[in-house]
Structure formats: structure tokens, C-alpha cells
Amino acid sequence: MVEVGIVVGEATPERIRFFTKDAVRVGEFVVADTEDGQVLYLVEASRLESKLLSRAGDYITATEAKEASKANPRDTVRYCVARAIGLVRGVLEGRRVYPTLPPEPGSPVFLAEDDLLRRIFHNDSREWAVVGRLLRREGVAVSVNLNKVASRHLAILAATGKGKSNLLALIAKRIAEKNGTMVVLDYHAEYGNLRVKKAKFINPRINPRRLDSEELAEMLEIRPDATKQREVLRRAYTKQVARSPNFWEALKENVQNIGEVDHQTRSTAERVLEIIDRGLATKGNIFDTEAESPLALIEPNRINVLDLSEFTETQAQIIVAHYLAEILNDRKNATLGRSARFRSPVVVAVEEAHTFLPQEKRSKCSDVLARIAREGRKFGVSLILVSQRPCKLDADVVSQMGSFAISGLTHPRDQSFVMEVTDEVSTELGASLPSLNTGEMILAGQWVTVPALVKVDLVEEKLLGKDLDAIGMWAEEAGMGRKAVSTEELIKL
Numbered sequence: 175m176v177e178v179g180i181v182v183g184e185a186t187p188e189r190i191r192f193f194t195k196d197a198v199r200v201g202e203f204v205v206a207d208t209e210d211g212q213v214l215y216l217v218e219a220s221r222l223e224s225k226l227l228s229r230a231g232d233y234i235t236a237t238e239a240k241e242a243s244k245a246n247p248r249d250t251v252r253y254c255v256a257r258a259i260g261l262v263r264g265v266l267e268g269r270r271v272y273p274t275l276p277p278e279p280g281s282p283v284f285l286a287e288d289d290l291l292r293r294i295f296h297n298d299s300r301e302w303a304v305v306g307r308l309l310r311r312e313g314v315a316v317s318v319n320l321n322k323v324a325s326r327h328l329a330i331l332a333a334t335g336k337g338k339s340n341l342l343a344l345i346a347k348r349i350a351e352k353n354g355t356m357v358v359l360d361y362h363a364e365y366g367n368l369r370v371k372k373a374k375f376i377n378p379r380i381n382p383r384r385l386d387s388e389e390l391a392e393m394l395e396i397r398p399d400a401t402k403q404r405e406v407l408r409r410a411y412t413k414q415v416a417r418s419p420n421f422w423e424a425l426k427e428n429v430q431n432i433g434e435v436d437h438q439t440r441s442t443a444e445r446v447l448e449i450i451d452r453g454l455a456t457k458g459n460i461f462d463t464e465a466e467s468p469l470a471l472i473e474p475n476r477i478n479v480l481d482l483s484e485f486t487e488t489q490a491q492i493i494v495a496h497y498l499a500e501i502l503n504d505r506k507n508a509t510l511g512r513s514a515r516f517r518s519p520v521v522v523a524v525e526e527a528h529t530f531l532p533q534e535k536r537s538k539c540s541d542v543l544a545r546i547a548r549e550g551r552k553f554g555v556s557l558i559l560v561s562q563r564p565c566k567l568d569a570d571v572v573s574q575m576g577s578f579a580i581s582g583l584t585h586p587r588d589q590s591f592v593m594e595v596t597d598e599v600s601t602e603l604g605a606s607l608p609s610l611n612t613g614e615m616i617l618a619g620q621w622v623t624v625p626a627l628v629k630v631d632l633v634e635e636k637l638l639g640k641d642l643d644a645i646g647m648w649a650e651e652a653g654m655g656r657k658a659v660s661t662e663e664l665i666k667l
Contacts, residue, residue, distance in 0.1 A: 175284035177282045178194055178195075178285050179193055191255050194283075200219060201308075204283050213262065213277070214258075218600055219605070221255075226239040255602055294623050296317050303352070308628060309614055316622070319621045320352060322619075329558075329575040331583065332583070338562065346368065346523070354521065355473075362526065364525065374473055376472070376481065377481055379471060391404045392488045411428075457484075467500055469500050474515065475518075482494070491530055491538035498522065522555065522557055522558070531567055533566055565587040575596075578598065614630075615628055
């Protein structure tokens, strides 16, 4: 093994500090001996300090200190802070057993060998799937446990452009390879061109008979402050209408009757009729009065992508609430031996999760998402929450996620939130989040053997979500049979 440092200062069973001769990067793995056995450590901070330059108070002094520092090799100090991951023998057996004693001061610190790291991070068992490589060891593949994703929930929390949608696409690809069932709630139409095995793209349908009057008002886009219009709709939407074979005709007839009987509401009723007609003309394709269940469109053992991009925020929440309630009830039936559409677990991925599970207020689907987070494991329904603003998520629900993928968070509130909901990310490691590049993520929790900084594999099958090549697109459009316009002609215009 290659010695890279010496333990110095105060050491605890959980954390050590060591001086190094050469640079040791954050995310590197090292080992040191203790009385309990050899311990694996993750480097969470790497610092370089000049004692002379740190005391300089002006430019001239700093210039003189720089020359003095060059002449004194003892002035520059490299040191690292590393957190204990567990005893090596336990980690190799898939257990996290922590030392009870730290290494002695002056103990050597060694780089963990590639062979050891391969034994820890790569697993060929059927429940495991490769998602990338160790950030500091390109030759070490990293596997994640898909059984843990399908039972213990996962949160992907990353800044825009850091690769969260790529990771979700990769998970979808791996689940498809295992013949799994997944539902992706696609709020911004990022997965419409996802070309993975067994992908199915769905425009959601909902039976208006299953909505209450407030939900129907939202789906028809009656403004929240239009209380009179909503009251007319509520009065018109009777049980008889819900059971009528001609739902819309019966509803409109009731609205019209209200206007005729009560002259003070005539104009309001006429406006409601106009809204119903407009809604059916523009978004009538989302309503299916014959649909027995929203699940009719979702297929087992497929990657089902539900395109929610055409809906308002509230409309999308209503659709999500109904779909997820049906999925959870169906899986409850399956576990009780009753008739069910899904005989095996279902993984539900929620893109832009802060829209559906906000921290400061309840959404139309907050309750069902919280229920799945609490009870889903018992019935085989799991969540993948994806968000670029973690601090806007419901902390109670996120704290129930068993696994995490985190990258690029720069806002202090987002960083604090991550450290609040998982103890796998320390203050030192959290400080490195802004410096992670696209595709570089901290993977932590139950789906990995031990936490690690990982370079996630790129999913070439996912075409959307990348930055637009505006220059190339402009050039292509300009070259489609259009005559170039000279500067003189532009001046004449």
C-alpha cells in the first residue's frame, strides 16, 4: 500500500486529521490501522496552508512572505480530514461497523487499493446495477442496489445542469433491464425522447366522475377567486350527474337550469357553460368518462412516462394525486392476494418534486405522497423525488428517503437541508457540493455499500434535458432555402 499521510492532532473513532506530502483529493478513500482493525476512511476535506502567508496583512508583506515560504518547505502544510466509513472486514461483508478507538497519533495513512475498492463497490448480484465510476478511481465501477430503490425510496437533489435527469434516466434504464415497473411523472417533458427498453409514453387521462367539484373546477381552469362560478359548478355537479351516461350533457343541463331558476346567477351560469365548452375544446382529450381507473394506461414491467407538461401546477397535482392513490391501493390489493394490475413493486419518480411536495403549504397531492413515503415499503410502492431546490421540499417526507444522490447545491439553505435530512453528508463534505461538475454526485444511503463521490455514466438514450445548441439551430434554420440578407438590405429595412 502507498503511504500518503500521518495522523496528527486529536483523533476520534469517527474522524481523523492527517498531514500529507502530496495532494489527496476530496472523495478519495484511505485506510489506517486501529486496535479494532483496519478502518476505511472517506476524505471529506483537503486543505493547503502557508503559515507565513496566512499572517500577511498587505500586498508587500504577502510578496515577502511568498519568497520566504518558497525558501522554507516546512511553511506550507497539506492536511486532510477523513471520516470513518467502517472497519474494512465489516464493509467487505456489507456491514457498517465503526471502530471504538481511533488510530494512534503518528499512525501512517495509506491509499485504499483499487482491488479493495472494487470488492466494496462492484457487485454482480442480480439486485445490483452499475451506475458509474468512483470519481477519484476511474477503474472502479460503482453498483447500486435496485431493491433498496424499490423499497426504501430515493432522493436525487442536484442543481440544474448537474445531471439529475441523466441519473433518473439511467435508473429507468437499469430498472427496464430488470423487467421492473416504473412511473415517471414528467412535469417539464424532459423524457419524451427517452429511448430505453420498454419505455411507454402516456398522455394522462382522468375520469371527471372521480373528481370532486373543486378538482373539476381546477381541471376546467375556473379561477380560484371566481367563487360564484365555483359555487354554480358545485350545485350543478350532483350524484345524478356523476352517474349519468352522458356526463357533460347532464352537467351543462344542471348549470343551465340553475341560471334559469335563479336569475341572479344567470350570467354566472352562462359563464360556467362557456368555460365548460372551452375546456372540452382545448383539453377535452384528458377527460375519459368511461375510464374505470387511471391505471388502465399504465403497464406492468414497463417504464411509463406520464407527460404533465401541458397542465397547470394545480391540475398536475390533481392528476398525480389520483394516479398515485390508485397505484397504492392496487398494490395493497396485490399484497392481500386480491385482484390487482401490478403483481410486483412499482417505482414512482416525481420530477420537480418541490412542485408536488412543497415545504410551506400542502398541495393537492401532498397527502398521498406522504402516505407512500410512510407506508409504501409495506406494499411495494417506492418514491424517487427529484429536485434542484431541496429546501422547498417537505423535510418530513424527504427524511424518510433511504438513499440519496446529491450534487452542485450552492444555496446555503439547500446545503443545510441536505445535512438535516441525512447524516451521511457532513459539513466538510457538504462544502464540496458546489465544486462538483456535471455528472459528479455524492451517492449515500442504503442503495450503496458505503457513501462515495461518483462519476455517473451518461445515458445517451436520453436526448432531452441537455443544453440547446442555439448557434447550430439558428444556422440550420437560416440555411433552409433562405437567401442571405446583406448589411445594405438590412439598412434599407
